[in-house]
Amino acid sequence: MDSSDFTVSMKQRDVVTAVLPVPEQVLPMSNLDLLIPPLDFGIFFCYKKSSDHTQQNLSPESMVAVIKKALAHALVPFYPFTGEIAQNHSGEPELLCSNAGVDFVHAYADIELKDLDLYHPDVSVHGKLVPIKMCGVLSVQVTELNCGGLVIGCTFDHRAADAHSANMFLTVWAEISQAKPTTHIPFFQRSIFAPRHPPQHDESIDKMYVLLSSITPPPKEIEVSNDHLLSRIYYIKAEEIDRLQFQASENGTRRSKIESFSAFLWKTIAEGGNDLSKGVKLGIIVDGRKRLEGREEKNLSLQNYFGNVLSIPYTEASVGELKSMTLKMAAKLVHSCVERAAREEHFSSLIDWVAS
Template sequence: MDSSDFTVSMKRRDVVAAVLPVPEQVLPMSNLDLLLPPLDFGIFLCYKKSSNKTGQNPSPESMVTVIKKALAQALVPFYPFAGEIVQNHRGEPELLCSNAGVDFVHAYADTELTELDLYHPDVSVHGKLVPVKLRGVLSVQVTELNCGGLVIGCSFDHRASDAHSANMFLTTWAEISQDKPTTHIPFFRRSLFDPRCPPQHDESIDKMYVLLSSIPPPPKEIEVSNDHLLSRIYYIKAEEIDRLQFQASENRAKRSKIESFSAFLWKTIAEGGDDLSKGVKLGVIVDGRKRLEGREEKNLSLQNYFGNVLSIPYTQVSVGELKSMTLKMAADLVHSCVETAATEEHFSGLIDWVELHRPKPAIVKVYCTDANDEAAIVVSSGQHFPVTKLNFGCGIPSFGSYHFPWGGQTGYVMPVPSVRENGDWVVYMHLMKKHLDLIETKAFDVFRPFDSSHLKLAVDD
């Protein structure tokens, strides 16, 4: 049987609300939230059959009960996840914290953990193990596997939460499942992101973001590409990441691993371009929490702020220029790009820029591809993904990854740490098929298709 050809059947569907009463209230979106279009992102975690030191093996059914009960408790501090997004009188989205609840599906899949084709998540994960969210802000599915293992899949509305906020929630949910003290107490004080008076911003933000109304419609007669975006998951060994970082740094200013990786991916994709004049856009997501520490209030660390605190600076170079660059030269450009957004002034200016244009929706320009682009990709660093902390009582995951098939023409790449905690990476990639095939041809020594040998299945793996 094809490893992706398995059936998922629903055992039970529930709506899980916060276990304690939550006062109904409207939580406005911050100006940074308003930069997010209606997109859902997924996270899924795979667990082998549970066992504990006493020799008692909790059944999958009992684990699902524990997970569901803990979810109801976790929704008390993270009450926006039990709400819904509605439009206000200006046509802007806002969070209605109504405790309408989270769709929770208990399912069964007639496959083994080691048989899951995680290399092709479009056919093995999407809509099977990660639910397609139909309502609300969050949907959850817990799927029993033939082998006694479990998969926990979640879909989050990105307008309400970035990955940092989702990580806080997942960590809290797992801690509650084990009756442990919780690490994070989220707060939602939008006033921390109020614009200045008067609003002001650097012209660099006009080059990064654009109003949706100003994007010209595509021409009526346009060449339709047969290519399309696909998702694949790869495994990268720590020594390969270290090698890329060494080559990108060349004994001068040390480049980060994510900068070095991004530069390598950028150059590799350019290798497939025949038209040397076409551009290759690269965006890198920057979390502004550390950059906005000057806005923190007493006893409120932005590390516990729930919402979106993101910017996506991008750079663009022609295929010909990228082909002629060394990895170090490309990494220097990536570093300079990231530095443009790694300041308090940048995020303050971005907040002000949105204020000056409200209620007109805007979007980052790297999402807007045209005929002059060979490719456009966005890289997000998932190095703080707390995968080894996500023990719901059945051990740490054997695997964990994001799943974000966001559509459009711009690619998305999210590396996260391997569960093995040895410096290896798991890399989720959503790119054009021709670029994925190119990566596997030109960089097969770095990007290894994920298979069951990369799962952590034993304590000493």
């Protein structure tokens, strides 16, 4: 059987709400949230069947029940995930915290975990094991596999939360399911990201972002092209990352693991190009929480802030340039790209750009 050609059948669909009363309010978007277009992102976790004899008597239904119950408890502190996004009178999105609930699907897939083609998640995971969100801010699907394993897939509305916020929630959810103390209490103080008076932003921001209203709608007849988005999942051993990091570093300057691997990936993609003049862009997500520590309010740490605090700086070089440069040279370009964004002034400029 093709590793992407398997059937997923729904066993049960529910709506999970917070187990305790939560604030019913309108949570405004910060200026950093407003940079994010309407898009979703997904994440999934794969679990083998437990070899622990004490766990062998748990049926799939029992395991799903534990997961669902823990979700209802995790939604209490993370109550924005139970709401929905709507437009205010100014046409801007805002979070309606109404405890409307999270779509929760219990499904079954006729495939074993070892046979999943995780290298091509677009066809084997998306829409099968990770749900397509139809409404709300978060959707969850727990899928039994015929080997006894489980896959937990979640789809988040990116306008409400970034990966850091989602990871806080997932950590608390896992801790509750294992009856452990929770380690994160989120806070939602949007005033931390108020713009300066008057707003002032670096001109480079104008090249990174444009207003949606200024983008020309695509033509009805879209020309067929070989350029299209692809998702890939890579498994790289630690020693290989260490080797790339060693090769990318020079003169006592040690590049980070993400800079080293990104430079390698950038060059690898260029190697497949024949048009030497064609540009190849590389973007890297930078979390601004540590860069904006000066904006923290008393007793509040930005590490527990719920929302979007990210930037995606990019750099570009031609296929010919990337083929001719060494990994050290490529890593230096990547580092310069990240360094420009990894500053408080960069994120303050982003906040001000939205306000201006």
